[in-house]
Amino acid sequence: MANLGIKDKVSVIGMGCTKFGERFDTSREDLVLEAVKEALTDSGLELKDIDAFWFSSYYESAGITLSTILKTDYKPVTRVENNCCSGAEAFRNACYGVASGAYGVVMAIGMEKMKDFGYSGNPFPNLYRDNTAPAYGGPAGFAMLVPAYCEKYGVAFNNMRDAMAHVAYKNHANGALNPKALYQKEVSLESIKASPMLCEPYLSVMDCSGVSDGCACAIITRSEDAKKYRPDPMYVKCVDLVAGPGTSELCQGYDYTSIKETAVMAPDSYRRAGIKDPVKDLDLVELHDCFSITEICLYEDLLLSERGHGWRDSIDGTFIRTGKLPVNIDGGLKSFGHPIGASGIRMLYESWLQFHERAGMRQLDNPKLGLAHNLGGFPWLCVSSITIVGKELG
């Protein structure tokens, strides 16, 4: 029996999010408290009102990392990790925690300190435990999408560069309007196209999301209890996650132009959330723009663009802040960087701000439905998550 969903059963009643950045003088404790204090103020609750915690972090270990910072007295704290879906995973499990009736109010909190490592980028996991697989990281893996996409859809190389540059341009332009982003500056298309090459034939520095520290959290309760805390909770429509079987890297037939896990799950998530036409029904989409080429493929995987047209939509501005459907209106991973455990929850924070008319220069006109998507892994094998939230019931 497949996933039945928990549409409208649980609601968010408070959120907090730190400034994402190279927070060299900020400790893990400082990051956690910055986000938690905001969420508590926002919800009107005290820390002791939270019955259970789900703490997502890729690099930290064990629940005691959080409990010792917050001094929670013998409360359940689960450390969650699912690659880059860790934040979404924490949120998802926190939702089930209250939906089950086991807890009254719970918190999902994601935190990552990326900037202490002393080297650029993330460590590369080795595919085979015996260390005989080639060593490469995100940039090389996602760069593989470029020649394949061009080959399949007959896209000229310069058009592909253009399409990718437009993604980076859009996300920086959006981030420039976000006081919590790592990068808050517009960058011209020319500078983007001139940025140093990392992985040929085409993936440059400007095609990559940043590296930053950050923390974001959400306080969740059952929808029937939400009005006790505020008149305007954010309703959770779906919290879905899939883990791919990895058959794309074992069997031929995968064409390196899509993230199958996302493409497979999207129709189900939309159905569970009651969405018929995502471009019409959704008001904002936060998707996992680890790299600009990823965003282009995800337009198609999330059914926002026709297959083979993602690149065209990027150049045409379909997804800019004032376009048909704003994608990554808060600046995305591009402007925020990607503190792995925090990103999924940061994405939901934008919907939270938008539904409460707190999005400043980015404010949309009466938005009602928002989507947050993450993927953790490589185009041919990942975990993928879709969380859909709404301003209203139904």
Place this chain on the structure above:
Amino acid sequence: MAVAASLAGLNQKNPNDLDAVFFATTTSPYTEKQGATNIAAALDARRDIRTCDFTDSLRANSSAMLAALDAAEQGKQTLVAIGDTRLGGADGANESAFGDGAAAFVFGNENVIANKLAAYSMAVDFNDTWQSKNDNIVRNWDVRYATTIGYEKFVKEAVKKVLEKTGLAPADFTKIILYAHEERHQTATAAKLGFKPEQIQKAIYSIIGNTGCAAAPLMLACALEEAKPGNKLLYVSYGEGCDAIVFEATDAIGAFKANPTVKEYIETKSSDLVYGKYLKWKGMMEFEPQKRPEQERCALPDYFRNYKKNNALYGSICTKCGTPQFPPQRVCAKCHSMDTMDEYRFYGRKAWIKTFTVDGLSISLDSPNYLAVVEFEGGGKMMTYLVDCKKEDIKVNMNVVLTYRKLYEANGVHTYFWKVAPKHNGR
């Protein structure tokens, strides 16, 4: 290199028929840990075989060959692989003169392409070239002395004695395959022995360098590629003495086709190795470390559990739906059936590039890494490095061949694995 030569040498032969694998070199990466077992594993040879590394002398190549020839008389089949990567000091004559190379031969007593007619060995503890355990480079005594008192005298004695044994004269030979430190010593000595210029198998040092232990074997390979039935070949090695072996090509040599030939390697040679990269590969300079975590060695249990995958490029094939997959799986990627797999070797299958990238970020000895997704005829795929290729020449769908290469050295362990290279005609 020795693995590449061995795989080419085995050609269509069944590795299960090998009773022994010998490896001759003066430049083993280890002082304790055999190379022959590694080569045998890459060849997918049986476990119950003799293996041995013949080392520490330029003459190790013929020591290995003579041992293999002796074993052949007992009906044993032996593969002898020779590989060398001798290093001259930077900015010196040896550095320009030396080259890296390998060759391999299979010895047996059935369907042979050449018979051994006679052999003569002489051993003299004469170290005109040497490299001590703690040294990185080969050193040598004055070449005038070494050739006059050592080389020429020893070669003359060995050739004279082996000719006496067979009753043959220089004129009876199609080729003399004669090692020398320098090409000019080879031609001068062969002339003094009574061989005409056209009888001297070219040393090709000016094209590929002096490949040390592999030099005479590579010349022998060239000679065998051209030999006709009945041709006599005189093979002479040198290093703390001499071995001289008389070979006679049989009728079977007509059908013998080397694949690839030495010529094909020369024709696909690239001349754009920058000196700085050479120094990096040879570990001769301290380079700025990259700001990335250190490479770790493979855990031995994991590496050993994956023995056939790592060494002989085995995956598995589902007996229910027929889908080959790499690495070996227990649950089929296609039909999800559990534990219905057979072994399936991917080495030797037609392959091509599905997509690729040139990765400027990962650390490696050979940055940037060319990373490719490779698909195999019949099914299955793997992600690996693409080597021996110019960036501009990489194309989706280009044909590639599998090649056994060094991945990295970590904690004193040298880890090798399969990469791909563009497919030329033979190689």
